[in-house]
Amino acid sequence: MPSIDRRALIGAASLALAGSAARAAPEPSAPPAGPAAARDVTRTLARYVVDARFEDLPEPVRREGTRTFLNWVGVAIGGSHHETLDVAVAALQPFSGPPQAGLFGRSERFDIMNAAFLNGVSSHIFDYDDTHLKTVIHPAGPVASAILALAEMRPVSGRDFLNALVLGVETECRIGNAVYPNHYDVGWHITGTAGVFGAAAAAGRLMGLTEQQMVWALGLAASQPVGLRESFGSMNKSFNPGRAATNGLFAAILASKNYTSSDGMIEAKRGWANTISTKQDYREITEGLGSRYEAALNTYKPFACGIVMHPAIDAAVQLRNENRLTPDQIRRVDLKVHPLVLELTGKTAPRSGLEGKFSIYHAVAVALVEGAGGEKQFSDRAVRDPVIAALRGKVVPTVTPGVKPEQVEMTITLADGRTLSRQIEHAVGSVENPMTDADLERKFVDLAEGILPDAQIRRVMALCWDIANLKDAGDVARAGVQV
Amino acid sequence: MPSIDRRALIGAASLALAGSAARAAPEPSAPPAGPAAARDVTRTLARYVVDARFEDLPEPVRREGTRTFLNWVGVAIGGSHHETLDVAVAALQPFSGPPQAGLFGRSERFDIMNAAFLNGVSSHIFDYDDTHLKTVIHPAGPVASAILALAEMRPVSGRDFLNALVLGVETECRIGNAVYPNHYDVGWHITGTAGVFGAAAAAGRLMGLTEQQMVWALGLAASQPVGLRESFGSMNKSFNPGRAATNGLFAAILASKNYTSSDGMIEAKRGWANTISTKQDYREITEGLGSRYEAALNTYKPFACGIVMHPAIDAAVQLRNENRLTPDQIRRVDLKVHPLVLELTGKTAPRSGLEGKFSIYHAVAVALVEGAGGEKQFSDRAVRDPVIAALRGKVVPTVTPGVKPEQVEMTITLADGRTLSRQIEHAVGSVENPMTDADLERKFVDLAEGILPDAQIRRVMALCWDIANLKDAGDVARAGVQV
Numbered sequence: 027m028p029s030i031d032r033r034a035l036i037g038a039a040s041l042a043l044a045g046s047a048a049r050a051a052p053e054p055s056a057p058p059a060g061p062a063a064a065r066d067v068t069r070t071l072a073r074y075v076v077d078a079r080f081e082d083l084p085e086p087v088r089r090e091g092t093r094t095f096l097n098w099v100g101v102a103i104g105g106s107h108h109e110t111l112d113v114a115v116a117a118l119q120p121f122s123g124p125p126q127a128g129l130f131g132r133s134e135r136f137d138i139m140n141a142a143f144l145n146g147v148s149s150h151i152f153d154y155d156d157t158h159l160k161t162v163i164h165p166a167g168p169v170a171s172a173i174l175a176l177a178e179m180r181p182v183s184g185r186d187f188l189n190a191l192v193l194g195v196e197t198e199c200r201i202g203n204a205v206y207p208n209h210y211d212v213g214w215h216i217t218g219t220a221g222v223f224g225a226a227a228a229a230g231r232l233m234g235l236t237e238q239q240m241v242w243a244l245g246l247a248a249s250q251p252v253g254l255r256e257s258f259g260s261m262n263k264s265f266n267p268g269r270a271a272t273n274g275l276f277a278a279i280l281a282s283k284n285y286t287s288s289d290g291m292i293e294a295k296r297g298w299a300n301t302i303s304t305k306q307d308y309r310e311i312t313e314g315l316g317s318r319y320e321a322a323l324n325t326y327k328p329f330a331c332g333i334v335m336h337p338a339i340d341a342a343v344q345l346r347n348e349n350r351l352t353p354d355q356i357r358r359v360d361l362k363v364h365p366l367v368l369e370l371t372g373k374t375a376p377r378s379g380l381e382g383k384f385s386i387y388h389a390v391a392v393a394l395v396e397g398a399g400g401e402k403q404f405s406d407r408a409v410r411d412p413v414i415a416a417l418r419g420k421v422v423p424t425v426t427p428g429v430k431p432e433q434v435e436m437t438i439t440l441a442d443g444r445t446l447s448r449q450i451e452h453a454v455g456s457v458e459n460p461m462t463d464a465d466l467e468r469k470f471v472d473l474a475e476g477i478l479p480d481a482q483i484r485r486v487m488a489l490c491w492d493i494a495n496l497k498d499a500g501d502v503a504r505a506g507v508q509v
Numbered sequence: 510m511p512s513i514d515r516r517a518l519i520g521a522a523s524l525a526l527a528g529s530a531a532r533a534a535p536e537p538s539a540p541p542a543g544p545a546a547a548r549d550v551t552r553t554l555a556r557y558v559v560d561a562r563f564e565d566l567p568e569p570v571r572r573e574g575t576r577t578f579l580n581w582v583g584v585a586i587g588g589s590h591h592e593t594l595d596v597a598v599a600a601l602q603p604f605s606g607p608p609q610a611g612l613f614g615r616s617e618r619f620d621i622m623n624a625a626f627l628n629g630v631s632s633h634i635f636d637y638d639d640t641h642l643k644t645v646i647h648p649a650g651p652v653a654s655a656i657l658a659l660a661e662m663r664p665v666s667g668r669d670f671l672n673a674l675v676l677g678v679e680t681e682c683r684i685g686n687a688v689y690p691n692h693y694d695v696g697w698h699i700t701g702t703a704g705v706f707g708a709a710a711a712a713g714r715l716m717g718l719t720e721q722q723m724v725w726a727l728g729l730a731a732s733q734p735v736g737l738r739e740s741f742g743s744m745n746k747s748f749n750p751g752r753a754a755t756n757g758l759f760a761a762i763l764a765s766k767n768y769t770s771s772d773g774m775i776e777a778k779r780g781w782a783n784t785i786s787t788k789q790d791y792r793e794i795t796e797g798l799g800s801r802y803e804a805a806l807n808t809y810k811p812f813a814c815g816i817v818m819h820p821a822i823d824a825a826v827q828l829r830n831e832n833r834l835t836p837d838q839i840r841r842v843d844l845k846v847h848p849l850v851l852e853l854t855g856k857t858a859p860r861s862g863l864e865g866k867f868s869i870y871h872a873v874a875v876a877l878v879e880g881a882g883g884e885k886q887f888s889d890r891a892v893r894d895p896v897i898a899a900l901r902g903k904v905v906p907t908v909t910p911g912v913k914p915e916q917v918e919m920t921i922t923l924a925d926g927r928t929l930s931r932q933i934e935h936a937v938g939s940v941e942n943p944m945t946d947a948d949l950e951r952k953f954v955d956l957a958e959g960i961l962p963d964a965q966i967r968r969v970m971a972l973c974w975d976i977a978n979l980k981d982a983g984d985v986a987r988a989g990v991q992v
Contacts, residue, residue: 110768117766121620123606137604213784218732245745249701249736250752256780262728262770265763269733280748283600285593287745297739301696 067293067308072240074315075197075227080189080494087319088494091192096490097156097326097466098149098166099130099506103486104401104473105151106131110261114147114268127175128507131477138175139272139279142225146171146268150217152401153263154330154473158195158323159457161202161216165324167267168221169194172275173228177500182232184496192321194228199320201292203310205303210255212304218253218266219302225274226281233282245287246277248298328455328465329399331383334366336453337434338386338423342393345438345446353395353413355440361390362426362435374418379405390436391418400472432456463491478508550776550791555723557798558680558710563672563977570802571977574675579973580639580809580949581632581649582613582989586969587884587956588634589614593744597630597751610658611990614960621658622755622762625708629654629751633700635884636746637813637956641678641806642940644685644699648807650750651704652677655758656711660983665715667979675804677711682803684775686793688786693738695787701736701749702785708757709764716765728770729760731781811938811948812882814866817849819936820917821869821906825876828921828929836878836896838923844873845909845918857901862888873919874901883955915939946974961991 083091105111106129115134123137129144136144146167149155155164173190176182182190202209202220210216226247230240250273253266281287291297292311299306329339338361345351361367363386373385382388382404391414392403408414429435432453438446452458454465461469467487474483486506493499566574588594589612598617606620612627619627629650632638638647656673659665665673685692685703693699709730713723733756736749764770774780775794782789812822821844828834844850846869856868865871865887874897875886891897912918915936921929935941937948944952950970957966965988972985979985 113766113768114763117763117768121606121609121622121762123604123620126604137606139604213779215732242743242745245740245743246748249698249740249745249749251734253732254774254780254784256774256777256784257728257732257771260725260728260769260771262725262732262768262774265729265768265770266732279604280597280600283596285596285600285745285748286743287748288740288743291737291739291745294739296696297737301737301739 064293064306064308066290067311068241068244068290069237070312070315071197071200071292072244073237075193075231076235076237076240078189078193078316080185082316083189083192084319087192087322088188090322090324091188091195092491092493093326093463093466094156094166094195094321094324095170095188095191095493096470096487098170099486099490099502100466100470100473101152101155102130102145102149103477103506104154105148105264106477108148108151110151110264111144111148113261114144118144127178128503130503130506131474131508133508138179139275141175141178142171142271142275143268145175146271147264150264150267152330154327154401156324156326157333158199158202158320159325160320160323161199161206161220162210163199163202163220164217164267165195165198165221165224165321167217168198168270168274169224169228171268171271172225173232174499174503176229176232176275177498178503180232181498181500184493184499186232187496187499188494190228190231192319193231194224195321195324196319197227198224199323200311203320204307205299205305208305209303213255214251214302215253215255215257215263215266218270219251221267221270222247222250222252222274222277225271226277227274229275230278230281233278235278235282239281239284241289242285242287243278243281245289245291246280246285247274248291249287250277251302323457325455325457326461326466326469328461328469329389330401330404331389331399332370334364334431335371335386335389336455337432337450338363338367338390338436339393339399340453341434341436341448341450342390343397343399345436345448346394346397349446351394351438353417355442356394356417356420356438357441358439359390359394359421360437360439361386361421361423362429363423364429364431364433365425366431368423368425376409379407379409382409385418386423387418387421388414390421391415398472400469402472478506547776547789547791549773550794551724551727551773552720553795553798554680554683554775555727556720558676558714559718559720559723561672561676561799563668565799566672566675567802570675570805571671573805573807574671574678575974575976576809576946576949577639577649577678577804577807578653578671578674578976579953579970581653582969582973582985583949583953583956584635584638585613585628585632585654586960586989587637588631588747589960591631591634593634593747594627594631596744597627601627610661611986613986613989614957614991616991621662622758624658624661625654625754625758626751628658629754630747633747633750635813637810637884639807639809640816641682641685641803642808643803643806644682644689644703645693646682646685646703647700647750648678648681648704648707648804650700651681651753651757652707652711654751654754655708656715657982657986659712659715659758660981661986663715664981664983667976667982669715670979670982671977673711673714675802676714677707678804678807679802680710681707682806683794686803687790688782688788691788692786696738697734697785698736698738698740698746698749701753702734704750704753705730705733705735705757705760708754709760710757712758712761713764716761718761718765722764722767724772725768725770726761726764728772728774729763729768730757731774732770733760734785806940808938808940809944809949809952811944811952812872813884813887814872814882815853817847817914818854818869818872819938820915820933821846821850821873821919822876822882823936824917824919824931824933825873826880826882828919828931829877829880832929834877834921836900838925839877839900839903839921840924841922842873842877842904843920843922844869844904844906845912846906847912847914847916848908849914851906851908859892862890862892865892868901869906870901870904871897873904874898881955883952885955961989
């Protein structure tokens with residue numbers, strides 16, 4: 027007979043139940059144990075999440091948390107009638123539990139785990155949500171989807187809600203920092219893998235888990251990473267933050283009844299970080315908790331496309347608005363760009379809104395015509411508009427040494443021979459040049475228009491801005507459904 | 510400002526929606542593309558799962574599928590009143606959908622996704638389930654839990670059910686083969702990671718998915734791996750096959766409504782195998798479909814402990830039964846063993862049933878006294894029995910060069926000076942010396958006794974043996990609940 031593999035010999039039961047004896051066994055193909063710093067990482071994080079008070083959050087962190095929440099509600103409403111969500115709603119309705127929570131922009135109600143999934147999907151459909159640029163995590167989807175559903179079922183104050191939101195975002199971004207970029211490079215969709223921890227932490231905090239229960243919740247979260255980059259371009263991408271929200275909620279719910287896990291699931295030799303990444307920097311998770319906030323570094327997209335085109339769109343919108351340009355005035359648009367712009371968005375003749383997201387020619391043309399770069403500007407309608415199509419033939423991007431990816435230099439030559447120029451160092455929406463509150467409101471309205479009545483849109487936005495003062499955070503969810 | 514990372518620049522939207530443009534971009538830290546063989550792996554597997562007919566299954570494969578099913582029902586009943594399941598049931602009850610499916614050995618009913626989870630947990634609690642020795646996957650848990658719940662809701666014939674069960678087991682074991690051992694060594698609990706595919710394939714087959722829908726179901730399954738080895742020893746271990754069952758079912762349900770994924774989620778550059786393992790052998794997945802069956806290699810544990818102790822227990826039971834030994838007759842028990850036996854199971858004075866699973870001294874003593882090695886022999890009661898405790902002091906294992914892990918040589922010295930010897934080459938339960946049908950029945954009864962009445966146990970077993978002929982496979986589920 028062939029020699030039985032040693033793992034088979036050890037046997038599932040032994041592996042399952044082995045204490046130090048089994049773990050001490052030599053395992054030649056195992057990864058090296060982590061550095062000495064890798065002690066109590068999960069517990070340290072759990073303790074912080076359980077103990078941190080709203081009162082301790084610096085004002086800028088509260089403010090960014092509020093902006094994160096408002097932006098998320100807007101994109102969740104915006105995606106709510108996309109085919110992706112229609113399909114998911116139809117598929118899951120026969121299995122849903124009690125109608126505990128609503129869906130933004132829709133009228134159906136689901137149990138909280140399904141509602142968290144569906145709002146999470148909805149908020150990522152346009153890829154127009156928030157971004158933690160250091161890790162490309164979209165933080166709000168997994169966290170806010172989980173806890174807003176929970177808040178509809180078990181009322182919590184807006185203060186507690188906002189505190190939990192910030193702690194969840196902090197958790198996922200710190201864990202993401204610890205393994206980025208290796209973890210992302212190899213193929214994981216980090217929003218779905220780190221996001222589960224954020225959802226578990228935030229939901230667990232709102233449920234009042236003890237430190238030990240939070241350790242278990244993080245352990246059960248570690249057991250359920252979601253998402254591979256290969257799925258990008260399909261409905262599976264927006265699936266990932268949605269499922270991360272559900273998985274984190276599921277973990278917290280089980281842990282709240284003392285469903286156990288290991289105590290060191292993040293840092294142990296065969297725990298999450300060693301299994302899922304070739305880089306582990308645990309200081310990113312445990313150092314400066316309560317003093318530096320990743321949650322304060324969140325950014326919001328002003329344009330519904332990849333960040334590489336944002337400087338050019340920003341320049342186009344500025345020149346158009348300042349000069350009241352009309353398409354017939356424009357003879358030629360020269361752009362000095364970084365090589366990535368043509369590598370990634372070089373489609374000269376896009377045929378659909380989706381393809382428009384990969385055309386610097388379309389992005390500049392539509393921004394010059396309509397003064398915006400929202401989801402409507404990357405629709406089939408916009409791409410097929412003859413005026414916009416004609417204008418994109420006049421856009422001439424040139425790869426130019428010395429131009430950084432976050433920069434652009436645009437020169438518009440007018441029919442009368444005049445030229446207009448604009449150099450962008452940091453596009454709107456970057457950390458250095460963030461979207462203003464007014465920008466976020468315009469984006470929100472743009473996404474929600476046609477889905478909810480104007481007065482309702484205003485009311486939902488007002489509740490979002492006021493989240494820290496609400497008696498019942500679930501009011502936001504109830505205010506955002508289709509009635 | 511710090512230079513923005515290129516991944517941030519590409520932007521989530523671009524990554525999400527990029528076609529060939531973004532994928533063609535050079536990515537220095539990416540893993541090398543797979544070999545040319547890595548084409549259409551997901552689709553080839555999907556086509557097989559969609560097309561394979563029950564009539565094409567060789568008789569030995571049907572028979573092993575039936576044994577797999579019976580063994581799984583037995584362990585699921587056996588675990589049904591463990592604290593782990595009590596906790597999970599209590600946690601999930603408030604969120605469950607319609608009472609679509611039952612739990613073995615219990616009276617509660619849940620929607621099929623929660624029922625699949627709970628039966629999957631229950632069947633793995635004692636680590637006494639089936640084992641595909643080449644990968645240490647426990648195949649039945651994820652697959653049978655998913656499709657039996659489904660069968661309760663949407664009636665299917667026993668033939669279709671057994672066919673789907675075999676196809677699901679085949680799917681997960683082949684995918685496991687492709688990445689084992691690297692994938693397991695690094696820290697994944699392969700039952701939960703490969704198991705999701707098995708559940709999705711089997712559930713998708715019963716739901717009548719088209720080939721394209723099956724491709725998507727496998728893609729959504731690939732997005733939801735479950736389980737890390739660090740959790741072994743906690744309730745989180747049995748969580749893994751349960752959650753794998755739910756995740757696979759969830760994937761199939763969404764795909765059935767045309768929720769899309771990528772077409773090559775298993776084999777693509779940033780797909781499952783490249784992301785989750787440093788070894789990929791896609792031939793294990795695609796070669797010999799319909800002619801060689803991993804599902805025929807399933808094994809069942811006769812003893813509720815790690816396989817490393819099985820030869821010694823087997824020898825002890827044989828010598829006891831053949832010689833009608835009583836404890837007072839035994840002066841000393843010598844064992845020649847492989848080093849792993851002492852490395853993994855060297856506890857001389859276990860204090861609990863759980864610790865007894867890691868004591869070769871206890872395992873041999875209890876087998877000599879009670880003639881078995883079931884869950885009851887690894888209980889607190891057994892470990893604390895004074896007769897058994899005294900006898901384990903007489904067990905003397907000696908690491909002996911030349912003894913293979915699957916072997917043992919036992920010599921019992923009796924009080925009257927006589928010696929009895931037995932050499933084991935392949936313990937009962939191995940591929941070479943499988944459990945007989947009668948063995949499986951004894952194991953089943955042992956697990957179910959005290960949970961269901963004897964007549965009901967007999968009836969459930971009879972339905973399991975007859976699965977291929979049942980008009981409605983869901984009858985097994987309905988027959989196995991507590992009434």
